[in-house]
Amino acid sequence: MHETAPRKGADTRERILALAExxxxxxxxxxxxxxxxxxxxxxxxxxxxxxxxDKGELAKAMMLRYIEHDRQVLDDIFRRGDELHDDPLHGFLxxxxxxxxxxADLPETHPGCLAASFCYQDQLFNREVRDLNxxxxxxxxxxxxxxxxxxxESYPPRQPVDFEALADMAASNVEGGLILGRLLGDKTILPxxxxxxxxxxxxxxxxx
Numbered sequence: 001m002h003e004t005a006p007r008k009g010a011d012t013r014e015r016i017l018a019l020a021e022x023x024x025x026x027x028x029x030x031x032x033x034x035x036x037x038x039x040x041x042x043x044x045x046x047x048x049x050x051x052x053x054d055k056g057e058l059a060k061a062m063m064l065r066y067i068e069h070d071r072q073v074l075d076d077i078f079r080r081g082d083e084l085h086d087d088p089l090h091g092f093l094x095x096x097x098x099x100x101x102x103x104a105d106l107p108e109t110h111p112g113c114l115a116a117s118f119c120y121q122d123q124l125f126n127r128e129v130r131d132l133n134x135x136x137x138x139x140x141x142x143x144x145x146x147x148x149x150x151x152x153e154s155y156p157p158r159q160p161v162d163f164e165a166l167a168d169m170a171a172s173n174v175e176g177g178l179i180l181g182r183l184l185g186d187k188t189i190l191p192x193x194x195x196x197x198x199x200x201x202x203x204x205x206x207x208x
Contacts, residue, residue: 012041012043012047012051013051013061015041016037016041016043016048016051016052016058017058017061017062017065019037019040019041020032020037020058020062021062021065021066021114022111023036023037023040024062024114024117024118025111025112025113025114025117026111028117028120028121029059029117029118029121029124029125030121030124034048034055034058056125056126056129059118059124059125059129060128060129060132062114063114063115063118063129063132063133063136064132066114066115066136067132067135067136067139070136070139071139074099074143077095077098077099077102078091078092078095078147080094080095080098081093081094081095081096081097081098082094082095087154088147088150088151088153088154088155089151089154089155089201089202089205089206092147092151092201093198093201093202096194096195096197096198096201097195097198099194100191100192100194100195100198101191103187103190103191103194104187104188104191106187108187109181109182109185109186109187109190110178110181110182110187110190111182112178112182113174113175113178115133115136115137116175116178116179118130118133119133137171140167140168140170140171141164141167141168141171142167143167144166144167144168144170144171145163145164145166145167148161148163148166148167148201149163151201151205152205155205155206157204157205158204161204166200166201166204169197169200170197173193173194173196173197174190174193174194176193177189177190177191177192177193177194178190
């Protein structure tokens with residue numbers, strides 16, 4: 001009994017967060033109401049406020065959940081790449097290919113990015129949520145820049161490379177691919193953008 005209640009509460013909280021993310025990606029945070037989430041989750045109003053004191057706390061929880069999921073997905077993909085090839089460059093290239101394949105396997109276009117959605121409506125959020133959003137982008141920069149610098153130790157680039165800009169290009173390609181894919185209803189755009197980034201990284205570090 002003592003274990004069941006906390007588990008049920010955790011499941012309810014996760015269900016609310018999943019429903020909120022789906023709604024926000026479909027129509028934005030401002031247009032997502034607490035009332036619709038209560039109805040969709042099949043809970044009472046007091047049940048919602050047991051987990052989130054207000055919509056601002058919901059936004060913070062959504063962003064923390066997004067950041068953790070993002071980290072887990074990328075950790076898993078690039079760990080698998082390194083397991084398949086222990087060379088820093090080729091392990092990274094394998095990881096990018098696995099990333100593209102994962103996105104290509106989605107039945108429809110990717111629903112979107114919570115970080116981008118929150119950025120477009122940043123006036124709705126407090127400083128803590130905006131800082132969390134910025135930290136999610138900086139985490140991508142740090143991850144990719146560290147890998148690029150590691151690759152450069154074994155494969156000095158043929159010409160000067162701005163590692164920070166090349167690292168940021170990973171995120172900008174994903175965000176751009178999400179927008180174009182959704183706008184044009186073409187789920188192949190995002191994985192193709194990732195594969196193109198993969199080709200650029202290979203070209204930057206391999207010699208003729």
